[in-house]
Amino acid sequence: MDERVGDVRLLGPADVRRLAEELGVRPTKKLGQNFVHDPNTVRRIVAGANLTADDVALEIGPGLGSLTLALLDACRAVVAVEIDPVLASRLERTAAEQAPGLAERLTVLPADGMRVTAADFPQPPTALVANLPYNVSVPVVLHLLAELPSLRHGLVMVQSEVADRLAARPGSKVYGVPSVKAAWYADVRRAGPVPRAVFWPIPNVDSALVSFVRRDAPSTVDREAVFSLVDAAFAQRRKTLRAALAGWAGSAALAERYLVAAGVDPSTRGEQLDVADFARIAQARTSG
Structure with a gap:
């Protein structure tokens, strides 16, 4: 399997296990952690995000850095927000090891994605690209869209049922609060399924990608x-x-x-x- 993209060597299954063992990390259900260890999936996410050389990508929950590394090759800068201090402390070194020519593009914020504000970022993020922790995916997306008007587009991986709810249209059985609130900010669409086998550990739920493109608010009302x-x-x-x-x-x-x-x-x-x-x-x- 080709584990490179541009000047970056992506993380494969053996790399993910090695890093986790080095850090004494076991993915936790509390933090909704499931690490992607498949380079093809990472490439697919980055390609689907439609990033340009001018984009500043925001990643929430980078974990061991599988997606982070691919993002470094695709845009001007990457800001990775990681709540786990152990994972956050290792990420810059992983970038230096795997993508030595691009590591300076990475900024790591050891913070909670549910609490970050525009003032926390050295430069305004323009694209959200992330494998979101499943237990907080909807509130994180809505929080970021509200707090960061600079976010113009994005592609996130969430639980399949959540993807359906976020992208649902009126009349659908799963149309509800997340559907309407997300639509206030953006045109939201389901962007395809993600196999369970690309994660470690393998989750007991299905996953899917959701894309969004920011649009003007539908009204001037509060x-x-x-x-x-x-x-x-x-x-x-x-x-x-x-x-x-x-x-x-x-x-x-x-x-x-x-x-x-x-x-x-x-x-x-x-x-x-x-x-x-x-x-x-x-x-x-x-x-x-």
Whole structure:
């Protein structure tokens, strides 16, 4: 198997096991860790991310560096955010060993991806490319899209069911809160499955890639006002919006008033509305 991309020698299964043994690391379910050890998968992710020479890639949860190394060859700079201090402390040396001519492109931030803000980055990230910890993938994606307006596009690996929810369209059985909130920021699409065998340890769930391209917000209404409405609409998703939004609006009658003002049938359910519909309802409430 060719384990090189450009001037970088990628990590194969033996390298991943060697590094893990050196660091005394065992992947933990608590941190949602499953390390990719297949160079072909890493190349596929980087190719699918459509990076340019001007991109600054953001990677959350780089682990032992399998994806990090391939990213170094594909863009101007890579910022890797790693919550595990043991893994974070080894990453720069791994880059120097495997990609000596490109290691200076890497910046490692020992931090929690759920807590980083724009001020934490030496240069604004433009692309998110990551094998995300599965237990926090949705909140991490939404947090980063909110906190980092510089992120213009990305490709992330998540649990297959999460990929379906993020990319779902109105009317789908899995369309819900993550679908609508992600759509506020970007056009989100499923970008294909990932075999279980490319991970160590092999997970007991299926994985998939999700791509996104940033777009303008669908409305000038306050985002948090829209998101609180979305939460209310799906908290009782089997109810009509007139009933489901009674608490949010103050009464069922007020909910109906706002829905009608927004051009939405009060007997509709939340799963039938797109993000622009929710924005109009929130605007109707704001306008009184």
